[in-house]
Amino acid sequence: xxxxxxxxxxxxxxxxxxxxxxxxxxxxxxxxxxxxxxxxxxxxxxxxxxxxxxxxxxxxxxxxxxxxxxxxxxxxxxxxxxxxxxxxxxxxxxxxxxxxxxxxxxxxxxxxxxxxxxxxxxxxxxxxxxxxxxxxxxxxxxxxxxxxxxxxxxxxxxxxxxxxxxxxxxxxxxxxxxxxxxxxxxxxxxxxxxxxxxxxxxxxxxxxx
Amino acid sequence: xxxxxxxxxxxxxxxxxxxxxxxxxxxxxxxxxxxxxxxxxxxxxxxxxxxxxxxxxxxxxxxxxxxxxxxxxxxxxxxxxxxxxxxxxxxxxxxxxxxxxxxxxxxxxxxxxxxxxxxxxxxxxxxxxxxxxxxxxxxxxxxxxxxxxxxxxxxxxxxxxxxxxxxxxxxxxxxxxxxxxxxxxxxxxxxxxxxxxxxxxxxxxxxxx
Numbered sequence: 001x002x003x004x005x006x007x008x009x010x011x012x013x014x015x016x017x018x019x020x021x022x023x024x025x026x027x028x029x030x031x032x033x034x035x036x037x038x039x040x041x042x043x044x045x046x047x048x049x050x051x052x053x054x055x056x057x058x059x060x061x062x063x064x065x066x067x068x069x070x071x072x073x074x075x076x077x078x079x080x081x082x083x084x085x086x087x088x089x090x091x092x093x094x095x096x097x098x099x100x101x102x103x104x105x106x107x108x109x110x111x112x113x114x115x116x117x118x119x120x121x122x123x124x125x126x127x128x129x130x131x132x133x134x135x136x137x138x139x140x141x142x143x144x145x146x147x148x149x150x151x152x153x154x155x156x157x158x159x160x161x162x163x164x165x166x167x168x169x170x171x172x173x174x175x176x177x178x179x180x181x182x183x184x185x186x187x188x189x190x191x192x193x194x195x196x197x198x199x200x201x202x203x204x205x206x207x208x209x
Numbered sequence: 210x211x212x213x214x215x216x217x218x219x220x221x222x223x224x225x226x227x228x229x230x231x232x233x234x235x236x237x238x239x240x241x242x243x244x245x246x247x248x249x250x251x252x253x254x255x256x257x258x259x260x261x262x263x264x265x266x267x268x269x270x271x272x273x274x275x276x277x278x279x280x281x282x283x284x285x286x287x288x289x290x291x292x293x294x295x296x297x298x299x300x301x302x303x304x305x306x307x308x309x310x311x312x313x314x315x316x317x318x319x320x321x322x323x324x325x326x327x328x329x330x331x332x333x334x335x336x337x338x339x340x341x342x343x344x345x346x347x348x349x350x351x352x353x354x355x356x357x358x359x360x361x362x363x364x365x366x367x368x369x370x371x372x373x374x375x376x377x378x379x380x381x382x383x384x385x386x387x388x389x390x391x392x393x394x395x396x397x398x399x400x401x402x403x404x405x406x407x408x409x410x411x412x413x414x415x416x417x418x
Contacts, residue, residue: 050269060259062380066394073401171271185275188397192282 005179005201006035007193010165011111012043012173013092013099014055016071017187019119021174022111023080025190032194033201038107040099041165042092042158043173050171055089071119074187083122090118091126097149097158098131102138109138213244214388214410216402219374220320221252221382222301222308223264225280226396228328230383231320232289234399241403242410247316249308250374251301251367252382259380264298280328283396292331299327300335306358306367307340311347318347 009025011018029036047055057064068084075082095114099107113134117123123130132142148154168175169183176184176193179200184193218234220227238245256264266273277293284291304323308316322343326332332339341351357363377386385393385402388409393402 060380062378063394065378066380066392069392070394070398166271169271169274171269171275183275183278185272185279186397188395189279 003201004033004035005197006037007179007197008037008039008168008177010039010041010168010170010173010175010177012041013095013111013114013118013125014089015043015173016057016067016119018174019115020071020074020078020080021187021190022115024078026108026112028190028194032198034194034197036108038099038103038111039161039165040096040103040107040111041161041170041173042096044093045162046166046171058088081116081120083120085118085122085124090124093126093158094149095125095131097154098135098145100158100161101145101148101154102140106138106140110134110140113137212410213242214406215244215246216388216406217246217248217377217386219248219250219377219379219382219384219386221250222304222320222323222327222334223298224252224382225266225276225328227383228324229280229283229287229289230396230399231324233287235317235321237399237403241407243403243406245317247308247312247320248370248374249305249312249316249320250370250379250382251305253302254371255375255380267297290325290329292329294327294331294333299333302335302367303358304334304340306363307344307354309367309370310354310357310363311349315347315349319343319349322346 007029009021011022025036047053052059055064057067071082099111099114101107102110114125114131117130117134118125125131128146131146135142135145165175168177168181170177170185172185174185174187174190176190178184178193178197182193182196184190184196216238218230220231234245256262261268264273266276280291308320308323310316311319323334323340326339326343327334334340337355340355344351344354374384377384377390378392379386379394381394383394383396383399385399387393387402387406391402391405393399393405
């Protein structure tokens with residue numbers, strides 16, 4: 001029996017289109033027989049290297065206006081709630097450290113809960129109580145996780161995660177990376193990324209499923 | 210009988226994703242019963258206003274690398290040829306003036322021929338012989354059109370066209386604008402834009418078709 005194909009899902013909590021991808025990737029990956037590797041990271045440091053001090057959706061107002069209208073249309077089509085958080089983008093540093101701590105187990109549940117609070121309810125994800133509620137929804141002891149996320153190891157872990165993102169050629173979020181390094185950028189490429197991951201596993205595994 | 214729904218298709222000859230949209234929009238619009246309004250324009254002046262002196266795909270190398278790989282995948286899926294022109298982006302000023310002259314009749318045929326030369330064959334669309342071949346493929350007298358495109362009226366026409374693009378909130382290409390002003394950016398939004406245009410025509414016309 002061939003190993004199940006995998007796909008890395010790189011997301012940023014402050015990113016609107018990461019919200020869309022996070023809410024729909026689970027069901028699509030299951031349908032495709034692809035195992036997901038959830039990979040939270042920070043776009044901020046990457047944007048700074050590109051000479052940006054905030055989201056391009058703020059730097060370029062026409063682009064930003066379209067993005068919010070597009071989000072209205074896309075969330076409506078997906079049956080997802082949408083409410084803009086203020087400020088935008090949100091400070092996602094601590095949330096990313098938390099999600100990284102749980103990325104191999106409870107990270108996805110925490111991530112979905114936090115994205116829903118942020119873009120579905122317009123809440124500030126930098127606020128401890130919002131992160132606490134998301135952690136509890138994911139079945140975690142929030143105080144214990146907060147303590148772990150404040151440790152030097154968690155800070156170093158997120159820096160290493162970001163270096164790994166840059167090494168993969170990632171420049172925006174969400175991004176998807178297949179086992180052979182093939183990179184797909186944007187929620188609109190999720191289906192293609194899953195199909196690519198499947199194709200790497202070969203036809204024999206497809207016929208076994 | 211209700212009027213046929215319309216959709217404006219705003220494109221830039223130097224834009225890779227405009228190539229994809231131009232090659233597939235005709236069949237999709239016909240299938241959807243939507244009348245297309247082809248609208249060539251220039252991204253250059255809009256990019257300059259955003260502080261860019263060239264394509265963002267050149268300014269941000271990681272973004273550019275992904276774009277070209279994405280174009281390989283997307284053209285393969287569409288059965289379209291792909292060959293990078295040098296330099297990128299191409300100077301599209303004269304080509305846009307020409308396409309604007311014919312936008313109500315032979316513009317689409319000229320546009321498809323020129324896009325195929327540029328991104329299918331890697332040719333330089335600023336070269337007169339390349340524009341000449343595309344004009345002839347569109348059944349036009351190239352010398353006559355060249356003369357017209359050099360006139361002050363053609364220059365003023367393209368400036369007005371660009372002002373119209375900005376007035377619609379356009380910041381990138383391809384873009385699609387429905388009769389009610391609804392703006393969709395990107396080749397990936399073509400299907401949604403056509404569905405939106407259809408929805409404006411109302412259910413009565415849909416049932417008549």
